[in-house]
Amino acid sequence: MDLATKKVVATIETVKGDHGVVTSTDNKFVYVTNMYDNTVSVIDNSNSFSR
Numbered sequence: 539m540d541l542a543t544k545k546v547v548a549t550i551e552t553v554k555g556d557h558g559v560v561t562s563t564d565n566k567f568v569y570v571t572n573m574y575d576n577t578v579s580v581i582d583n584s585n586s587f588s589r
Contacts, residue, residue, distance in 0.1 A: 552579040 540547050555574030561567065561583065568581040 550581055553577060 539545070552570045553572045553575040555572050556570050556579070557573045558571040560569050562569075566582070566584050568583050570579040570581065571577075572579060
């Protein structure tokens with residue numbers, strides 16, 4: 539999400555039932571709980587989607 543323009547700049551798919559989202563304290567990783575799959579998706583946030 540580009541906060542300046544409020545537009546989506548990228549989409550990352552997770553598995554079914556994505557529910558909770560948290561970031562690591564250093565913002566390097568994003569964790570998404572997947573309640574229907576009983577898993578947690580870990581997204582490497584080190585690659586910036588900024589322009």
